Amino acid sequence: MGKNITILALLQLSLAIVSSILISKMSFIGKIGISLMYKQYTVFKTPWKTALIIFGIQVFLILLLALFKRFASNKVSHTISFVFLVIGAIGAYYTxxxxxxTSHKYMKFYFHLGFYLFWFNWILSCIYFFFLKGKKKVTVDTPEDINQPMQPNLE
Structure with a gap:
């Protein structure tokens, strides 16, 4: 499971970089609006800062889903993966x-595509963990079972 999660994280890193580059390609009007009125969004003008934020969110999601996959039952981990998948779909819809x-429609196609790619990556991680097989359960014989003779199955 560890090697596959590393591959997923590296994939998410490369997609976060692509997404941040797309987001930074906002329209001229958008750049002016961010510079003058919406200074809290200036991070979107710098691709490496945006990539760090996006990758950080994706790594947090991966770690959370991996913890549930490792320590919870398959039913619980599937439910959590599905809930986060639905959150991603709702996030994409509201985006x-x-x-x-809103006025964000003037921000240019690439800006929009960068955020859609973020939600696609979110959903991709959820689907990955939804279909990832959990660890196999190992049964341990109790002392009572060890002392019992094995009965042949005559069926």
Whole structure:
């Protein structure tokens, strides 16, 4: 499981870089708006800062899902993966609504694509953990079982 999660994290790193580059390609009007009015969003003008934020969120999600996969039952880990998948789908939908109904619609196609890619990556991690096989349960014989003679199965 560890090697596969490392591969997933490296994939998420490369996709976070692509997403941050796309986000930084915002429109000229968007850059002016961020510089003058919405200074809290200036991080989106710098690709490496945006990539760190996106990758940090993705790593947090991966660690959370990995912990549930390792320490919880398969039913619980599947439920958690599904819940986070639904959160990702809702996030993507609200991002779409925001980009089509507010002033963010003027931010340019690549800016939008960068955020859609973020949500796609989120959903990708959830699907990965949803289908990842959990660890096999090892049964330990109790002292009572050891002393019992084995009965042949005559069926």
């Amino acid at each position: 779409y609504l925001d980009f089509t109904t």
